[in-house]
Amino acid sequence: MNNAAIEVIKLLKTYDGKKALAGISFNVKEGSCFGLLGPNGAGKSTTMKILSGLLEADGGSVSIFGREIRKAGNAIKDQLGYVPQSITLYEKLSAYDNLQFFGEMYGVPKSELKQRIGEVLEQVGLADRAKDEVTAFSGGMKRRVNIAAALLHRPKLIIMDEPTVGIDPQSRNHIFEMIRGLKKAGVTVLYSTHYMEEVEALCDDLAIVDHGQVIAQGELNEVLERHGTQTVYLELHNGGRPPALAGVNAPIQRGRGWTIETDAPLDVLAGWAQACRSASLKVSQLEMVRPSLEDVFLIMTGTTLRDN
Numbered sequence: 001m002n003n004a005a006i007e008v009i010k011l012l013k014t015y016d017g018k019k020a021l022a023g024i025s026f027n028v029k030e031g032s033c034f035g036l037l038g039p040n041g042a043g044k045s046t047t048m049k050i051l052s053g054l055l056e057a058d059g060g061s062v063s064i065f066g067r068e069i070r071k072a073g074n075a076i077k078d079q080l081g082y083v084p085q086s087i088t089l090y091e092k093l094s095a096y097d098n099l100q101f102f103g104e105m106y107g108v109p110k111s112e113l114k115q116r117i118g119e120v121l122e123q124v125g126l127a128d129r130a131k132d133e134v135t136a137f138s139g140g141m142k143r144r145v146n147i148a149a150a151l152l153h154r155p156k157l158i159i160m161d162e163p164t165v166g167i168d169p170q171s172r173n174h175i176f177e178m179i180r181g182l183k184k185a186g187v188t189v190l191y192s193t194h195y196m197e198e199v200e201a202l203c204d205d206l207a208i209v210d211h212g213q214v215i216a217q218g219e220l221n222e223v224l225e226r227h228g229t230q231t232v233y234l235e236l237h238n239g240g241r242p243p244a245l246a247g248v249n250a251p252i253q254r255g256r257g258w259t260i261e262t263d264a265p266l267d268v269l270a271g272w273a274q275a276c277r278s279a280s281l282k283v284s285q286l287e288m289v290r291p292s293l294e295d296v297f298l299i300m301t302g303t304t305l306r307d308n
């Protein structure tokens with residue numbers, strides 16, 4: 001399970017003299033869900049298009065299942081499903097007929113196609129809408145048909161470019177469930193998003209991309225530990241200022257409570273508990289707070305993910 005499904009080395013791409021990719025490198029383990037997290041314009045789509053063979057890189061290399069994509073050609077394309085950011089469906093055709101068209105395009109044998117369409121519609125939660133024209137579908141349902149199209153030929157790797165942008169929560173949940181199902185079946189998923197909660201909910205590993213470069217990567221908790229700051233949060237019943245602790249950072253007010261940034265959160269937690277008990281202060285909340293990817297992004301770039 002731990003072989004590399006994707007190996008990206010120092011990928012470069014320039015559009016009209018403007019650098020979109022400035023040496024992106026990352027590895028994706030087979031059977032894992034890998035998140036490419038970054039703000040708009042970071043280079044996620046460009047990377048995914050190069051991996052899918054739709055765009056040629058100016059430099060660097062990409063290997064998928066151990067084969068350099070420029071040399072492997074169609075042998076790799078058969079193992080790969082790509083879900084673009086923009087929805088590409090025939091509005092006047094039913095979901096079933098759209099999938100029939102895509103299935104033929106992907107070369108799914110005619111004898112299997114009907115059954116396969118039924119299976120992928122089931123996978124994306126639209127089996128009961130097979131005969132309905134796509135024009136009547138919500139944005140989220142259209143997106144799910146697009147995902148179904150990319151699954152028809154049973155790819156071992158699926159590349160999804162921001163599949164949840166602008167869709168309803170129900171479709172988002174269906175997509176999440178579907179991804180979890182794919183992972184269980186051993187399919188590798190590369191998933192791009194600018195929502196850190198999605199990476200936290202779905203991905204085993206991630207790379208944070210900014211200005212065409214990977215600025216942090218690894219397993220989620222590892223990235224949070226390596227680049228994020230641990231904090232301890234304390235809120236007193238009377239909303240007052242908590243006792244100061246010797247040898248640690250001064251508390252900073254956050255909403256109704258106070259936080260201390262520290263490398264030794266358990267010591268601060270114990271110290272605050274002891275100090276409050278000694279001073280007979282009533283505690284409403286006292287806890288360690290895990291750093292978030294938002295914090296990591298802020299520390300690494302000086303800007304927030306959401307401002308973009």
Ligand SMILES: Nc1ncnc2c1ncn2[C@@H]1O[C@H](COP(=O)(O)OP(=O)(O)OP(=O)(O)O)[C@@H](O)[C@H]1O
Nearest residue numbers: 015016019020038039040041042043044045046047
């Ligand atoms: N076809 C193109 N022609 C010129 N510039 C482009 C083209 N496609 C992308 N770019 C530029 O390349 C950079 C990276 O864009 P890319 O779409 O890969 O980023 P992204 O992280 O996927 O962002 P988004 O979330 O907005 O899709 C941006 O500065 C973008 O404006």
